[in-house]
Amino acid sequence: MRAKYTHYAYMSIHKRFTDIKRNFTHNDISCFYDISLRYMVAHATTQTMKTESKTANPARDTLGTILVVDDKQENIRLLFETLQAAGYRTLAAVNGEGAIRQAELAHPDLILLDVMMPGIDGFSACRQLKACPETKAIPVIFMTALSDTIDKLRGFEAGGVDYLTKPLQHEEVLARINAHLGRHRLWRDIDTYSRLLLKMGAADSLATAWAELAVISQANDEIAGMALWEAAENNQHKHLHLAFSSGFADGGPSEWNTTEGTYASVPTSDPLLGTAFTEQRQIAVPDLAASSDFQHGALSECIRCCIASPVYCRDQTYGVLLACLHHPGADSFDEHCRWLRILAQSLGNVWFQCHSLHVIRELSDQLQQENEGLRAEIAVHEASDGIIGASPAFRRVLAQVDLVAPTEAAVLILGESGTGKELLAQYLHRRSQRADGPLIRVNCAAIPAELFESEFFGHVKGAFTGAVKDRVGRFELADGGTLFLDEIGEIPLALQGKLLRVLQEGTFERVGEEKTRHTNARIVAATNRNLHETVQQGKFREDLFYRLSVFPLTIPALRERAEDIPALARHFATVVARNTGRPAPELPDELFAAWRDYPWPGNIRELQNEVERLMILSSGAPSALTVPGAALTALSPNPNTAERVIPEDEWQQLQKQNLLLALRQSQGRVDGPGGAAEQLGLRPTTLRSRMKVLGIAGKMLA
Secondary structure (H helix, E strand, C coil), rough: CCHHHHHHHHHHHHHHHHHHCCCCHHHHHHHHHHHHHHHHHHHHHHHHHHHHCCCCCHHHHHCCCEEEEEHHHHHHHHHHHHHHHHCCCEEEEEEEEHHHHHHHCCCCCEEECCCCCCCCCCHHHHHHHHCCCCCCCCEEEEEECCCCHHHHHHHHHCCCEEEEECCHHHHHHHHHHHHHEEEEEEHHHHHHHHHHHHHHHHHCCHHHHHHHHHHHHHHHHCCCEEEEEEEEEECCCCEEEEEEEEECCHHHHHEEECEEEEEEEEECCCCHHHHHHCCCCCEEEHHHHHCCCCCCCCHHCCCCEEEEEEECCCEEEEEEEEEEEECHHHHHHHHHHHHHHHHHHHHHHHHHHHHHHHHHHHHHHHHHHHHHHHHHHHCCCCCCCCCCCHHHHHHHHHHHHHHHHHCCCCCCECCHHHHHHHHEEEHHHHCCCCCCEEEEEEEHHHHHHHHHHHHHHCCCCCCCCCCCCEEEHHHHHHCEEEEECHHHHHHHHHHHHHHHHHHHHHHCCCEECEEECCCCCEEEEEEEECCCHHHHHCCCCCCHHHHHHHHHCCCCCCCHHHHHHHHHHHHHHHHHHHHHHHCCCCCCCHHHHHCCCCCCHHHHHHHHHHHHHHHHHHHCCCCCCCCCCCHHHHHCCCCHHHHCCCCCCHHHHHHHHHHHHHHHCCCCCCCCCCHHHHHHCCCCHHHHHHHHCCCCHHHHCC
């Protein structure tokens, strides 16, 4: 591979040499050939070897490439020897045209340009170099025997940065080259890093910021590679885990061995990375060969020094940025230290912003869900305590709630559908020591089986199809408060084990995440099922049942607390009147007498719906609510009446009485708002046809 690169380089050299040769006299060629070809081959070989492997032996690296342009072979020879001895890579050109071509091809770090040359002189050549975008930034130092001020001014106007007067003093030449190369590199680094900092500041993720930062390790010859470690919890001890790596030739830190493994995971006791992290200060190692703290395979990649910079923001350390260098000079090493300190701080800002945005999104989602919970709580908070009833059976239940509420015991509320289990859970929460915490409700019967785990424990973005962002689970929302699990018997058997673990240990993991989270939520469950039978059928875990039913409460059905029907009915009528803008009506006693004997299979929910229905069917009179006879008949508890077949003549008589009652309340009006047709829920044409069949005329209403 190396021979192949050298062959191509050698062929390219011949082409370059042919171009240069045209500008020499015959006598000059033989003397210059050995010098120029030897140094150009050395330059090309070094360049191609660098293409093959960026981590070539740093001992071969030079301080930079200098293009020497002079029409005198002796001057070129002397400068070659001086610059080579000082560690510079050297190229040559004998006139202005050759200088321009060499600069475009080789992109040297600095040009020593003679002023007086045949053809294009040095001033014209410099102006053309500065006009070309590819060579504009290369510093040019003029060399001439002319010492007049006017000539120096012409040189500066052409774009030169300095002036050397012949005969040249080698110490002066090296001093000026070093000074201008350092200044040129400084401005180049300032421009490069400034652009990088702007891009990193606009990054919306750590990965995006690292992608911009990784360009540095590829563009800077002195940097062998860069890596970033982030802090993470591992068995309750902080470790630094390798998050990103770029530029290394042989795998980088993930392949470097330590006493505990590789640098893919580093304990905070590590003398280099751990010290930089824990003490929040930059650790620079200028000579790895003389340090036993951090070699671990770095020397095998020709890395000679390294710089570990803590990544932090606002006293919070997030990780460590490591830069490994080949063989920089002392001044260059110090510059790297300064810039890496700035880059690490910029990474810390990106880290802090990403973390803050993540926390804000989580808090926003949590606030939204808590807000929904509060709205639901306000909706059901229809009385001072949300509880109405003075019957002995119901008061016994409230007394039991007062006993268990101050404790942390799990409560299982049993009762038929519509008896008010959720209201009782709310009543219990308000009297508990967690009253200031949230009350989170979960209707287990309304959750699809595949989403139970996500609903309870939450998930992270990308955990499954449709998980477009992180979601906080109900257990996490209920931390410090109460979690009400309605219809607990509907939880799939496969999830009951995970639910039991949360109840016992208070720990869980979000779907798609390995991090263990903690919750301190009190569990209040409710069901209308007979869980004993469900356990015996193998559809509900016995251990979970006993864990949930530490203190069971059974709410009596409405038929078992008939004394509370009038108070409940008046409350519902008041709520409906308030929502519809009507005055609160007075319910007739005959209505309560009928309702007390009705079995109410739907319990309180059925009573609420019945009151609302009658309010809609009523005329809206402010002082009284008259119930149609059909409604009382429908609510009749007499089983003989309910099951008796009504003869046709009797059924027509009932219809006629009900129709006459509607016409009297509407003062004989059939159409329009409040008319008899609207009250009966019929079309006006249908009502008129029925009146004709039943023999009802307008005079009968007088």
